[in-house]
Amino acid sequence: MSAEVDFKALWNKEEAKDMPDTKELLKKADRLKKLTRFKLIAQSLLLLATVAVLLFAGFRIDHVQVSTIIGLVLMIIAIVSYLIVANQILPMLFKSNIEGTSQEYLNQLIRIKRKNEFINKVMINIYFSLLSLGLFLYSLQFVAKMSTGWATFYYVMVFGWMAFSWFVSRPRGVKRKQKPLNDMIERLEAVNKQLKDSE
């Protein structure tokens, strides 16, 4: 018996005994769709709530100054843009076409991961800059009313927090997101190389 016939015969002996019912399968598809929609709704609600709290805080201040409003707006822009990019634009931009050849698909995945890596880095920088600047401007009005001692204490705290965010949290955040992405790119490239080797 030739090896080929042997392999094919063995191969065909494997069967998934329990083929799921079509209804069950489509129910699964529906469930996935609902879950995605639910996540989107939950995120939007969270976003609206945050903006509402910030706006509420802004309107409660008497004789509001321009710097306070600008600060508030910057903070809102920071949060809104981060959430929009992360939840709406990224998945839309990075939709992959699963109907291409394996080679096209792998290249597509690698491209997507690279873009993702870049946007992550840029978005985290924009988010931190806007939030820090926003908080600084927002607080100017209140600090002006404080005694010199308290104002100094406040600025030390705020600048301390900003420095900590910029030099510790931000690189950590970037790294935390980059590591799995880089690992993934490496693995995808290794698989893609298997196809290139044979060309």
Added chain:
Amino acid sequence: MMVFDDIYKAYWNKVFRICMGYVNDHDWAKDIAQETFVTIWQQLPKFRGEAAIGTWIFRIASNNCLRQIERQNRMPRTEMPEQIAEHIEPDREPQVQFLYKCIAELPETDRLIISLELEDVKQAEIAKIVGLSETNIRVKVYRIKEKLAKKFENYER
């Protein structure tokens, strides 16, 4: 055009076996096969027949297998400790188990190529599924079969 139910019945076992060749894990393979059919169900109305329906289905199945690279939390059987990977399932023939184990140990794209070959997909079609030339596929299939034959020789000894 074929309706979804017909496609599902005709291709379920084929798609399942390709996934099984890729991961060598019954439950995992079933999950990938199910995901494949969910995609097929979603995309079928848009299918214009540029490729043969089988090529189209196998492309989606192969890409779904490749997508498993993104799931880091689930390790393929071959990377698990020996005693788990070697565990014998009584209702499967040892030789069949050995074949699937050997295939799942190959490089990712080789797993897909040999699975499609054993599934009786023409090499010209495999070329269209994977994105390599037919000559390349022929060479690869030959080498993979050689590798498998060697492993079987040692296994039977």
